[in-house]
Amino acid sequence: MTRPSAADITRFLKEAGWADGTRTSLAGDASSRSYERLEKEGKTALLMKDPSVETAERFIKVTGILCEDSYSAPEILAADPGKGLVLLEDFGDHLFVRLIEDGADETVLYRLAVDFLIDLTRRRLPDGLPYFSESYVLDQNVLFLDWYIPAATGKPVTREARLFYQQVWRELLKSQGSMEEVLLMRDFHAENIFHLEKRTGLQALGLIDYQDAMIGPAAYDLVSLLQDARRDVPRALEEEMIGHYVKETGVSESRFRESYAILGAHRALRIMGIFTRLSEQDGKNKYLAFMPRMKRHLRKNLAHPALVALEHWLSITVGKEG
Numbered sequence: 190m191t192r193p194s195a196a197d198i199t200r201f202l203k204e205a206g207w208a209d210g211t212r213t214s215l216a217g218d219a220s221s222r223s224y225e226r227l228e229k230e231g232k233t234a235l236l237m238k239d240p241s242v243e244t245a246e247r248f249i250k251v252t253g254i255l256c257e258d259s260y261s262a263p264e265i266l267a268a269d270p271g272k273g274l275v276l277l278e279d280f281g282d283h284l285f286v287r288l289i290e291d292g293a294d295e296t297v298l299y300r301l302a303v304d305f306l307i308d309l310t311r312r313r314l315p316d317g318l319p320y321f322s323e324s325y326v327l328d329q330n331v332l333f334l335d336w337y338i339p340a341a342t343g344k345p346v347t348r349e350a351r352l353f354y355q356q357v358w359r360e361l362l363k364s365q366g367s368m369e370e371v372l373l374m375r376d377f378h379a380e381n382i383f384h385l386e387k388r389t390g391l392q393a394l395g396l397i398d399y400q401d402a403m404i405g406p407a408a409y410d411l412v413s414l415l416q417d418a419r420r421d422v423p424r425a426l427e428e429e430m431i432g433h434y435v436k437e438t439g440v441s442e443s444r445f446r447e448s449y450a451i452l453g454a455h456r457a458l459r460i461m462g463i464f465t466r467l468s469e470q471d472g473k474n475k476y477l478a479f480m481p482r483m484k485r486h487l488r489k490n491l492a493h494p495a496l497v498a499l500e501h502w503l504s505i506t507v508g509k510e511g
Contacts, residue, residue, distance in 0.1 A: 193238055197502075201267070201274045213227075222237060229245070237276075239275070244273075244401075245272045247402070248399070251402045252399075261383075261393070262393070269435065272371060285379040286420060302414055306411055309372055326360060332458075336469065337461045361451050364444075372404060373403045375401040377419055380395055406452060407448075408445060417482075418483055421482065450491075454490040464475075
């Protein structure tokens with residue numbers, strides 16, 4: 190990965206007609222990407238700087254897919270993916286999380302987000318995106334095995350325990366092969382979605398941070414939304430939104446809830462590994478504050494009967510309070 194140089198950025202903005210805009214850095218997230226808000230003559234735009242050419246290209250590709258289906262992805266005003274630079278439409282500051290903090294109706298906002306996920310089940314699967322496959326999940330498992338467990342126990346995972354853990358997941362994933370596949374946004378939560386008040390219907394939902402999009406089981410993004418790492422979603426609201434999704438899609442509720450629990454456990458364990466790595470490798474200790482919430486999500490998902498083997502493995506390897 191190579192960050193775009195100051196000269197690259199200056200040239201890019203000049204060619205895009207924004208060289209004389211005022212630039213303000215925006216708060217970053219857990220990724221290596223960074224953003225600036227540009228302003229000139231009463232207009233604004235966002236500059237995305239991504240050190241990964243592959244990720245920048247994926248973002249542009251997925252933006253096209255979403256726009257073709259008339260969803261509200263930001264318009265790309267200019268792009269040089271080879272330098273990791275993309276100039277985007279600015280959706281403003283009406284993120285769900287900020288609106289809710291200011292007193293907006295949480296149920297109305299979450300129903301809009303869930304209606305978008307329901308609509309995705311009615312769309313054709315786009316070409317050229319990676320799949321949420323067994324090999325992908327097993328690869329992601331390494332984050333929990335290599336980072337969280339050594340930090341929690343003071344010792345690495347033995348080869349035998351590692352092999353058994355991956356076998357547990359192979360068995361769990363067998364049930365996912367028969368679940369409906371959709372376009373997965375992959376990081377779909379209240380800090381990545383906007384309410385665009387001047388738009389109506391599903392277009393009122395502004396989408397960002399979807400460069401890691403995949404094709405995979407439909408329950409994943411619902412888990413991402415309702416088992417948020419950064420904020421507590423009321424249990425009653427979570428249940429209401431699951432019920433709404435099940436009713437509108439016509440899926441088997443028992444099978445969907447099993448998938449929801451399995452994918453929720455996978456996501457919780459993966460994030461726990463990522464947060465540990467961010468702290469130990471990058472000194473980003475703020476993410477440790479989210480760890481108790483992820484553990485609560487994990488315990489809730491492990492209560493499903495389908496996850497008894499995983500719960501047993503974790504109890505032996507990390508302990509009940511790990």
